[in-house]
Amino acid sequence: MRSIFVFLGRYYRYFLFVILEVVSIILVINNNKFQNASFFNLSTELSGNAFQVYNNVDTYFHLKIVNDSLLAENVRLHGQLKASKYPDTAHVKQINDTIFKQKYSYVPAEVVNNSITERNNYLTIAIGQSKGVTHDMGVITTSGIVGITQNVSAHYASVMSVLHADFQVNAEILEIKEISGSVIWDKDDKPGEATLINVPVQVKVAIGQHVVTGPYSALFPQGIAIGTIKDFKIIPGKSFYMIKLALSTDMRNVRQVYVVSNIQKAEQESVEKKKNE
Secondary structure, three states: OHHHHHHHHHHHHHHHHHHHHHHHHHHHHHHOHHHHHHHHHHHHHHHHHHHHHHHHHHHHHOHHHHHHHHHHHHHHHHHHOHHHEEEOHHHOOOOHHHOEEEOEEEEEEEEEEEOOOOOEEEEEEOOOHHHOOOOOOEEEOOOOEEEEEEEEOOOOEEEEEEEEOOOEEEEEEOOOOEEEEEEEOOOOOOOOEEEEEEEEOOOOOOOOOEEEEOOOOOOOOOOOEEEEEEEEEEOOOOOEEEEEEEEOOOHHHOOEEEEEEEOOHHHHHHHHHHHOO
């Protein structure tokens, strides 16, 4: 205790100076409108900056929670799209809310590996059989198609990328509703490109038109973005176009995807198999 009094006795002038300065500042602020306004503006600015820094830090540490909630919301919205349902004509006389039944469901997944520079490229996603993922299921992002599942384990799945020599999907040109043929990844295509083949020359093709998944794909809902037409030409000696597309999905930066489950796929394949027997 004695040392405290000795310390105060030695430095009391400094403490007295600080106290008087604070009192003087308070009096100036309280008795002058300009200084009062300036002080509160400054304090508001400083406190606002401090809260902004705190909020940025807090947001950073909660990004995963926010991201998971957004993925769940996207899954719910995808499931409500008309393309994810089919008309139940047996109940067509009922109210509109009941004539469409679910055809596609979606499961979010994280991409843990991805290649784009090989002739046959693959992705690996952190989801597998434990979440209902099987071989031969469509994979998409919010911007468009990504690929098709191949090998599946309990917790992981490999995905044949759209940047693969064996990838092929039924497609149509959105603006003219023309079921135009198939999208493939040609050997001359770059990672951001694809090729639309088997499009007859009678179709009115134009640069900038949008190409989406067609109605004959059992893996993807109709209308999922594939790309836009960037160039086209007639194949010499044939009545078909060779059309180059700019892919809608940036395959270099795929982080989150959705695995598409066609609820009626097994039934459709069973009927088609019997037809061919």
